[in-house]
Amino acid sequence: MKYLVKKFVTLIMTLFLVSVLAFLAFQIIPGDVVTSILGTEATPEREEQLRQELGLDKPPVVRYFRWAGSVLKGDFGDSYRYSKNMNQMMPVAELIGDKLPVTLLLAALSMIFIAVIAIPLGVLWARSKNKVFDVMMNMGTQTAMAVPSFFLGVLVTYLFGILLKWFAPGGYISYKEDFWGCISYLVFPAISVAIPKIAMTARFLRNSMLTESGSDYVRTAYSKGASERRVAYFHVLRNAMMPVVTFLGMIIAEIVAGSIVVEQVFSLPGIGKLLISSISTRDFPVVEILILYITFVVIVVYFLVDVLYRVIDPRISNK
Amino acid sequence: MIKIKHLSVAFDGPEVVKDVSFEIGDGEILGVVGESGSGKSVTALTLMGLVAETARVTSGEIYYDDQLLLEAGVPRNTALYREYQGQKMSMVFQEPMTSLNPTMKVGAQVEEVLILHDRQGSSYETKKEAKTPEAKNGLAGWHQRRMEEKERRRARVLDALRGVGLRDVERVYDCYPHQLSGGMRQRVMIAMAVILHPGLIIADEPTTALDVTVQNQIIDLLKKINQEQKNSLLFITHDLNLARRLCDRILVMQDGCIVEEGITEEIFSDPRGDYTKKLISAVPGRTGKKKSAHQKLKEAQGKKGDGKKQELKPLVEVRDLSVSYRENANSLFGKTIKKTVVQNATFDLYEGEILGLVGESGCGKTTLSKAILGLNKMVEGSIVHHSNSPQMVFQDPYSSLNPSKTIGWLLQEPLRAQGILDPSKAMTEKDRVAAAYDMLHKVGLKDKYFTRRPSQLSGGQRQRISIGQALITRPGLVIADEPVSALDVTIQAQILDLIRSLQEELKTAFLFISHDINVIYQVSDRIMVMKDGKILEIGDTEEIFRNPKDPYTKELLR
Numbered sequence: 030m031k032y033l034v035k036k037f038v039t040l041i042m043t044l045f046l047v048s049v050l051a052f053l054a055f056q057i058i059p060g061d062v063v064t065s066i067l068g069t070e071a072t073p074e075r076e077e078q079l080r081q082e083l084g085l086d087k088p089p090v091v092r093y094f095r096w097a098g099s100v101l102k103g104d105f106g107d108s109y110r111y112s113k114n115m116n117q118m119m120p121v122a123e124l125i126g127d128k129l130p131v132t133l134l135l136a137a138l139s140m141i142f143i144a145v146i147a148i149p150l151g152v153l154w155a156r157s158k159n160k161v162f163d164v165m166m167n168m169g170t171q172t173a174m175a176v177p178s179f180f181l182g183v184l185v186t187y188l189f190g191i192l193l194k195w196f197a198p199g200g201y202i203s204y205k206e207d208f209w210g211c212i213s214y215l216v217f218p219a220i221s222v223a224i225p226k227i228a229m230t231a232r233f234l235r236n237s238m239l240t241e242s243g244s245d246y247v248r249t250a251y252s253k254g255a256s257e258r259r260v261a262y263f264h265v266l267r268n269a270m271m272p273v274v275t276f277l278g279m280i281i282a283e284i285v286a287g288s289i290v291v292e293q294v295f296s297l298p299g300i301g302k303l304l305i306s307s308i309s310t311r312d313f314p315v316v317e318i319l320i321l322y323i324t325f326v327v328i329v330v331y332f333l334v335d336v337l338y339r340v341i342d343p344r345i346s347n348k
Numbered sequence: 349m350i351k352i353k354h355l356s357v358a359f360d361g362p363e364v365v366k367d368v369s370f371e372i373g374d375g376e377i378l379g380v381v382g383e384s385g386s387g388k389s390v391t392a393l394t395l396m397g398l399v400a401e402t403a404r405v406t407s408g409e410i411y412y413d414d415q416l417l418l419e420a421g422v423p424r425n426t427a428l429y430r431e432y433q434g435q436k437m438s439m440v441f442q443e444p445m446t447s448l449n450p451t452m453k454v455g456a457q458v459e460e461v462l463i464l465h466d467r468q469g470s471s472y473e474t475k476k477e478a479k480t481p482e483a484k485n486g487l488a489g490w491h492q493r494r495m496e497e498k499e500r501r502r503a504r505v506l507d508a509l510r511g512v513g514l515r516d517v518e519r520v521y522d523c524y525p526h527q528l529s530g531g532m533r534q535r536v537m538i539a540m541a542v543i544l545h546p547g548l549i550i551a552d553e554p555t556t557a558l559d560v561t562v563q564n565q566i567i568d569l570l571k572k573i574n575q576e577q578k579n580s581l582l583f584i585t586h587d588l589n590l591a592r593r594l595c596d597r598i599l600v601m602q603d604g605c606i607v608e609e610g611i612t613e614e615i616f617s618d619p620r621g622d623y624t625k626k627l628i629s630a631v632p633g634r635t636g637k638k639k640s641a642h643q644k645l646k647e648a649q650g651k652k653g654d655g656k657k658q659e660l661k662p663l664v665e666v667r668d669l670s671v672s673y674r675e676n677a678n679s680l681f682g683k684t685i686k687k688t689v690v691q692n693a694t695f696d697l698y699e700g701e702i703l704g705l706v707g708e709s710g711c712g713k714t715t716l717s718k719a720i721l722g723l724n725k726m727v728e729g730s731i732v733h734h735s736n737s738p739q740m741v742f743q744d745p746y747s748s749l750n751p752s753k754t755i756g757w758l759l760q761e762p763l764r765a766q767g768i769l770d771p772s773k774a775m776t777e778k779d780r781v782a783a784a785y786d787m788l789h790k791v792g793l794k795d796k797y798f799t800r801r802p803s804q805l806s807g808g809q810r811q812r813i814s815i816g817q818a819l820i821t822r823p824g825l826v827i828a829d830e831p832v833s834a835l836d837v838t839i840q841a842q843i844l845d846l847i848r849s850l851q852e853e854l855k856t857a858f859l860f861i862s863h864d865i866n867v868i869y870q871v872s873d874r875i876m877v878m879k880d881g882k883i884l885e886i887g888d889t890e891e892i893f894r895n896p897k898d899p900y901t902k903e904l905l906r
Contacts, residue, residue: 245446251398252441253461253540254433257426267451342451343524 036335040328044321048100051320052093055313062109062311083109096317106314110307121314125303125322130204132292132299134212136284138219139226143280147227151234151273155242156261166231173228182221182294189217199296218295222288226280233276237269244268270341278334285330286323349374349580350395350548355408356420357387357394363406365390366604372548377574377581379595379612381588381627383836387604388584392550394418395582396439397429412436412548435465438541442553444533448525454533455521458505458540465544466501508543509536513569531562535569542573549573550582555590559708559863560904567594586837588631592616600624630841631866661734662696663824663857664720668729669693671712671719689715691881692729697825702851702858704872704889706865706904712881713861717827720859735824735857737766739817743830745810749802755813756798759784762821787816790853792846808839812846819850827859832867844871865904869893877901 063076063085080086084095099106104122111119154166176184190198196214204211241247242265250264289301300319307315339345350372357365365387372378380388393399395410397418410418412432418424438461441447448457502521509517512535525533534554541549551570555563571594574581585591591598591612598615600608600623608621619625671690690712697703707713718724720731721738739762742748749758760780767774775783788798791812802810811831818826828847832840848871851858862868868875868889875892877885877900884898896902 245441245443246449248398249439249441249447249537249540250449250460252396252433252439254430254435254464255460256430259464264449264452268449344450344526 036332040325040332043328044324047324048097048317048321049093051317052089052096055311055316056089062313065311066109096314100318100321105318108307108312108315110310110312110315121318124315125300125318128299128303129322131215131297132288132301133285134204135215135219135222135288135292135297135299136281138212138215139222139284139288140277140281142219142223143226143230143277146223147230148234148273150227151231152238152261152266154231154235155238155265155269156257166235170228170232173224174232176225177290178221178225178288179290179294181224182218182291185217185221186294189220201295201297214295215297218288218291218297221291221294222284226284230273230276230280234269234273237272238265241265241269267341271338274334274337274341278330282327282330285326349413350582351411352391352395353409353411355391355394355410356406357390357399358404358406359400359402364604365394367407368601368604368606369408370599370606370609372580372582374547375574375578375580376597377571377583377595379591379598380582380584380601381586381591381598382601383586383627383838385603386601388601389552391601392439392552392582392584396437396550397424397426397433398439431465434461434546435544436546437548437550438544438546440534440537440541440549440551440554442556444530444537444557445525447537448533450525452524453521454523454525454528454536455502455505455509458508458536458543459501461540461543462501462504504543505539508539511542512536512539512573513565514539530558531565534558534562534566538566538569538573542577542579545577546579548580548582550584552584553586554583556586560865561708563590564906570594588616588628588837600627626838630838661699663699663733663735664697665732665734666693666695666697666720666729667731669716669719669731670728671715671724672726672728674726686726689881690719693883695876695883695886697857697859699824700851700855700857701873702847702860702871704868704875705859705861705878706863706868706875707878708863711878713878714829715881716878717829717859717861721827733825737821737823738825738827739819739821739823741811741814741818741826741828741831743833745807745814745834748814749810751802754799754801755788755793755805756781756784758802758813759787759816759820762817766821783820787820790819790850791816806839807835808843811835811839811843815843815846815850819854819856822854823856825857825859827861829861830863831860833862833864840867847871877904 062083063079064071067076067079077086084092087095096106105125106121107118108121108124109118111124113119113123150166154163157163157166186198189195196217201214202210238261247260247264250260255263286300288299289305291297292299292301293305300322303315304319306312307319352371353369355365355368356363364385368387368391370378380391382388390399390403394403394405395417405418405420407420409416409420417429417432448454506517506521509520514520514532514535520528520532520536525536528536537554549570554570555566558566567590570581570583573579583591583595595612598608598610598612599606600615600621602623608615608619608624615624616628619628669690670688670692672686672688674686693716695703705713705716715724717740719727721740753761760783763775763780763783785795785798788795793809793812797805797809802813805813811834815828815831818828831847832843835843844867847858847860850856858871860868860871872889874887875885875889876883877892877898879900885892885896885901892901893905896905
C-alpha cells in the first residue's frame with residue numbers, strides 16, 4: 030500500500046515536471062504559431078487579434094497555470110490547427126481520443142505477437158544444441174534487428190498486400206466502422222512493429238537463459254534427476270525472465286507512445302502520426318497533451334514492470 | 349558399493365582427472381582431500397553425472413552396485429542417470445546461498461525430488477485405483493486423489509525438514525531461500541538429498557561457506573544421517589581437520605591424481621607422500637608453529653632493545669566506539685531504523701603488532717575496520733589515529749584488482765594517489781617504477797609480472813599484489829580483511845608467512861581479520877574476539893588459547 034502511494038506521488042511529480050518542460054520547450058524553440066496559422070502575408074492587426082484569441086499575449090507563467098488548471102479539470106483545450114466544423118476548433122481530448130484506439134490496438138497486437146513468438150523462440154534457441162539452427166537464428170535475428178522499420182513496412186506491404194493480396198495497402202478501415210476489419214488490417218503493421226522486437230527479445234531471453242543455466246541452482250535441479258526440459262521451463266525460465274521483463278516494458282512504452290514510422294508507412298491515423306504533424310505545425314495544445322500522455326504511459330508501464338518483478342522474484346518485495 | 353575404475357576426464361585441454369580408481373563401501377564415509385584444481389570436484393560431478401557437457405570421459409568406468417553407470421567413449425545415458433540422481437545418489441553443494449532456486453519456495457524445491465521420482469509409482473497407483481468403483485467420479489475423483497497425494501508429499505517434506513534439525517518447519521516450507529540463513533539453507537539442501545534415502549550422498553565442501561559454529565552442526569548432522577540411514581558418504585573438502593573429524597577413509601588428490609589413500613588416522617599419523625606431508629603441515633594448527641610465531645615477536649622486540657610490549661606506543665586508540673547503520677524503510681516518509689552493528693568497542697592497536705580480530709560473519713568485524721578507516725558516518729565514541737594513511741587488503745583477490753591495468757600500474761597507483769593528496773610526497777615516474785619493482789620483489793614475485801594483468805595471475809599471486817599495494821606507501825597500519833579466506837591451504841600458509849615476514853621487515857601494524865581462529869593464531873600477536881557487535885575478549889594470543897574466558901571463545905576453539 031505504502032508502495033503504491035509512493036509510486037503515485039512519483040507519477041504526479043514527474044507529470045508536473047514534464048508538463049513544465051514541455052511548456053517551456055515551446056517558448057524556446059523558434060517559430061510562431063500565429064505566423065504559422067495566418068501565413069506571412071497577414072496584417073499585424075489580424076495577428077494581434079489571433080494572439081489575444083489564443084491567449085498568447087499573456088506572460089508564459091500565467092499561461093502555464095491557466096493551461097495546467099484546465100488540464101486538471103479535464104479540459105485539454107482546443108487544437109490550433111484542426112477544426113471540428115466551420116466555426117469551432119477541434120478539442121484536443123476529442124482529437125486524441127479519436128486516434129488513441131488505433132495506436133493502442135496496434136500496440137496490443139504487436140505485444141501479443143512478441144510475447145507469443147519471442148518467448149518460446151528464445152527458450153527453444155537456448156535449449157537447442159543444433160549448430161545449424163543456432164547459426165540461422167543468429168543471422169535471422171541480426172537481420173531482423175538491423176532492417177529499418179520503414180523498409181520492413183514496405184516489405185510487409187509488398188509481400189502480404191501486393192503479392193499475396195491478404196490486405197489492401199493503404200485501405201485502412203476505421204475501428205468505428207468495422208472493428209474486425211480494422212484488426213485484420215492492423216495485423217500487418219503490427220507484424221512490421223513486432224519483427225525487430227521479436228528478434229531482440231528472443232536474443233535477450235536466450236542469452237539470459239544461457240547465463241542462468243550456469244547457476245548453481247540449475248546444477249542442484251539436475252542433481253535431483255530433473256530432465257533438461259523440466260529444468261529449462263521450471264527453473265531457468267522464471268529466473269531468466271527478470272531482465273527480459275524490463276526489456277519488454279521498454280518495448281511496450283515505446284510502442285504505446287506511437288510507432289511513428291510504421292503509422293506513416295501504413296497510413297494509420299494514430300498517435301505517432303498526430304505527434305509529427307502537430308509538432309511541425311506548432312499545435313501546442315495537442316503536442317503538450319501528447320507529451321503528457323507518453324510520460325504517463327511510460328511511468329505506468331514501468332510501474333507494472335516493477336509489480337511484475339515482485340511477482341517473479343520474491344527477493345525484491347522483502348528489501 | 350561404488351566402483352570407479354581408471355577414470356580420466358578432460359575438458360578442452362589436458363586431463364583434469366587422471367586414472368582415478370577407488371571404491372566406496374556400504375555406509376562408509378570417504379573423504380576426498382585436495383586443493384582447488386586437484387580434480388576432486390570434477391570426479392564427484394562425473395560420478396553424479398553432472399559434469400559439464402564439454403567434459404569428456406577419456407578412460408575408465410563407474411559402477412553403482414554392479415550397474416554400469418558410465419563408460420569411456422559412450423555418451424552419458426541421461427535417462428538412466430535421471431533415475432539414479434536424487435533417488436539412489438544425491439549431492440549437497442558448497443554454496444547454500446546460490447544452490448537453491450531463488451524464485452521457488454524451499455518446500456516446493458524439496459518436494460520436487462518426490463515429484464520427479466514418485467511419478468512412475470503414483471501414476472501406476474492411480475491406474476489401479478481407477479478400476480475400483482469409488483474412484484470413478486471422473487474429474488472430481490481425480491482432483492481429490494491429486495490433493496491427497498499433494499498432502500502426503502507435503503507431510504513427507506515436513507518430516508524431512510524436521511529430520512535435518514530445522515525448527516518451525518511449517519514456516520520454513522513456505523519460505524523463499526533468501527529468507528533463510530546459510531546454515532538453514534544447507535539443512536534444506538541436505539533434506540533434499542536425504543528425503544529418498546539414497547545409498548550414496550556426495551557432499552562437495554558443504555561447510556566451506558558457513559561459519560565455524562554452524563559448520564560443526566552440519567558436520568554432526570551428516571554424521572548422524574550416516575549412522576541412521578546407513579548411506580555411504582563421499583565427503584569432499586580442502587580442510588584436512590574436517591576430513592579427520594568425519595571420515596573413515598581418506599583419499600588425497602593432487603593435479604587430478606590420487607596421491608595417497610588410507611584409513612584417516614593412519615594418514616594423519618604417518619603420511620607417506622610428500623604432498624600429503626606438505627598439506628598436513630600447511631594446515632594452520634594450534635600446535636607446532638605455536639612457538640615460532642610467538643618467539644619471533646619476542647626476538648623482534650628484543651632487537652629493538654626496549655623489550656616489553658607495554659612500552660610500545662598505541663597507534664590507534666579506540667574508545668567506546670559504536671557504529672550503526674540507518675536501515676531505511678525504503679520510503680520518502682518511512683521511519684528509519686537505527687541498527688547498531690558495533691557496540692562500545694574499546695581497544696588499542698600498538699605499533700608494529702598484528703592484532704587478530706576473529707568472529708563469525710555478521711559480527712561486525714568489517715564494520716569495525718571500516719570505522720577505523722573512516723568509511724562509516726554514523727559513529728559514536730572516539731578513534732585516535734597516530735598513523736598516517738592506513739591501507740586495506742581485501743578478501744577476494746579475483747575482484748579487488750582492476751582487470752584492465754597491468755600489475756606495475758596497480759602497484760604504482762597508491763603512490764600516485766598519495767602524490768595528488770600530498771604534493772610533498774609526489775614522486776617522479778622513475779622513482780615510482782623503481783618502488784613498484786622493489787615491492788614486487790618484496791612480495792616474492794619476479795620482474796616479468798610487472799607488465800602482466802591480474803587475469804594472468806593465480807589467486808595467491810594476486811593476493812601478493814594486493815598486499816604490495818597496501819604496503820607500498822609504507823603506511824603505519826594495514827587492515828587485512830580475510831586476506832587468505834579465498835585461498836588454498838598451501839597458498840594460505842605462504843601468504844601468512846609473507847605477511848609475517850613483511851611485517852617484521854617494515855614494522856607495519858596489522859589489524860588482521862579472519863573467521864578462522866587457526867589462521868588468527870598463526871599470524872597474530874594479540875587476539876580480539878567479537879560476537880554480535882561486541883568485543884568479548886582481548887589479550888595475548890597464547891593467553892587466549894591457553895585460557896579462554898568467554899564461553900563463545902571456547903566454542904570457537906573446540
